Amino acid sequence: MGSNDISLDLFYKYRTISVVHLKKLQEDIDKLRYSGKLSDNKVYRSYIDTKKFEIPENIPNAKFIIVIAVFGKLGLVNFNLDGKKHEVMVPPNYYDDGLEIEDLEKIILKKIINEPGYKIEYTNKLHLKLLAVRSGLGKYGRNNICYVDKMGSMLSLFAFFTDFQFKEDNWSKIRMMNQCENCTICIKTCPTGAIPKPNDENFVIKVDNCLPVYNEIRGIIPDWIPSKAHNALIGCMKCQLPCPGNRDALKITRRFEEISERETKMILDGKIDEKLVKFLSMKLKMFSPSDADRMLPVIKRNLQFLLSQN
Ligand code: B12
Numbered sequence: 001m002g003s004n005d006i007s008l009d010l011f012y013k014y015r016t017i018s019v020v021h022l023k024k025l026q027e028d029i030d031k032l033r034y035s036g037k038l039s040d041n042k043v044y045r046s047y048i049d050t051k052k053f054e055i056p057e058n059i060p061n062a063k064f065i066i067v068i069a070v071f072g073k074l075g076l077v078n079f080n081l082d083g084k085k086h087e088v089m090v091p092p093n094y095y096d097d098g099l100e101i102e103d104l105e106k107i108i109l110k111k112i113i114n115e116p117g118y119k120i121e122y123t124n125k126l127h128l129k130l131l132a133v134r135s136g137l138g139k140y141g142r143n144n145i146c147y148v149d150k151m152g153s154m155l156s157l158f159a160f161f162t163d164f165q166f167k168e169d170n171w172s173k174i175r176m177m178n179q180c181e182n183c184t185i186c187i188k189t190c191p192t193g194a195i196p197k198p199n200d201e202n203f204v205i206k207v208d209n210c211l212p213v214y215n216e217i218r219g220i221i222p223d224w225i226p227s228k229a230h231n232a233l234i235g236c237m238k239c240q241l242p243c244p245g246n247r248d249a250l251k252i253t254r255r256f257e258e259i260s261e262r263e264t265k266m267i268l269d270g271k272i273d274e275k276l277v278k279f280l281s282m283k284l285k286m287f288s289p290s291d292a293d294r295m296l297p298v299i300k301r302n303l304q305f306l307l308s309q310n
């Protein structure tokens with residue numbers, strides 16, 4: 001496995017896996033699909049039904065896939081309201097940490113392939129956790145999240161096809177983290193009962209119960225979700241925060257610039273002007289001004305839930 005040093009700003013690890021395994025990877029998913037283990041939830045299906053383990057048309061002679069995990073810090077931001085500070089979590093993956101696909105492409109070409117004349121092709125069409133686990137880069141937690149050594153679950157995954165022939169073909173069994181063997185913490189802390197018990201015949205989480213399915217996008221949060229279940233500005237951290245696999249990864253956080261009382265009120269009132277959009281985009285790093293129409297209603301709705309708890 002390749003990696004760089006944790007002291008660097010960008011901490012990543014990668015593995016290489018031959019395209020000969022694509023068929024088996026697709027079978028892993030199809031087996032679950034045909035045995036009825038994947039929910040029919042429309043939002044979920046809109047995410048996963050676009051993924052397929054196959055060689056993309058624009059790199060027909062692809063030989064390998066490079067799967068990369070990049071460490072992401074848990075974001076923290078204070079909102080001010082009625083003279084009180086409210087600390088709110090922004091999980092990695094939901095804020096822009098400045099990393100561009102081009103940065104990873106440069107790393108792959110210069111540090112991982114390091115031979116001229118080869119092509120790489122970024123893809124968002126693969127099931128990345130399965131790829132990471134099958135390449136030996138990570139392991140599944142009972143919460144179905146992928147854990148990588150020294151990163152815990154605080155990471156983003158990326159994949160690239162290449163026509164370069166690596167020496168190392170990493171093909172591994174689908175593994176669960178050792179720490180999960182005698183642990184059920186996440187099952188107990190999941191506020192909506194989404195994580196199967198150890199003796200459950202389906203390892204796949206009950207996606208219809210998983211908070212991010214609802215709170216990542218616009219729309220009404222179903223009534224059956226208790227308001228105290230909400231715990232982050234977007235997404236959910238409940239099964240990751242108390243997880244022993246994250247003990248070290250969660251020591252490193254990133255604090256965003258504070259959101260003033262006036263700005264907090266404007267978000268909650270839905271009174272969004274151009275200047276505010278610019279400030280919030282800079283402070284929260286969760287959207288660009290052109291994407292504000294989509295994201296601010298999500299932030300407003302989720303923030304209302306969080307502030308109503310205090
Ligand atoms: C759809 C999706 C979601 C959906 C569904 C999540 C899910 N668990 O499938 C929702 C919206 C709920 C979601 C939420 C989150 N997501 Co999401 N999501 C995705 C997406 C687009 C596809 C995932 C997918 O393919 N799911 C299909 C299922 C079937 O695959 P799977 O979960 O790997 O399931 C495997 C296991 O069940 C295993 N299995 C089956 N039986 C058994 C038995 C045993 C013993 C074992 C060990 C394993 C095992 O096999 C299955 C595959 O064959 C990926 C991006 C991508 N391109 O992959 C991001 C991605 C997975 N998400 C990510 C993140 C960060 C999250 C959140 C943590 C965000 C947050 N803080 O709220 C949560 C975590 C929720 C959770 N408990 O899983 C990261 C993963 C980071 C990580 N460390 O794993 C990804 C990779 C995005 C990225 N580019 O980094 N997500």
Ligand code: SF4
Binds near residue numbers: 185242245
């Ligand atoms: S809380 Fe326990 S069971 Fe859940 S993922 Fe972490 S180690 Fe595994």
Ligand code: SF4
Binds near residue numbers: 143192212239
């Ligand atoms: S992300 Fe939240 S809702 Fe989903 S399994 Fe984890 S704790 Fe449960």
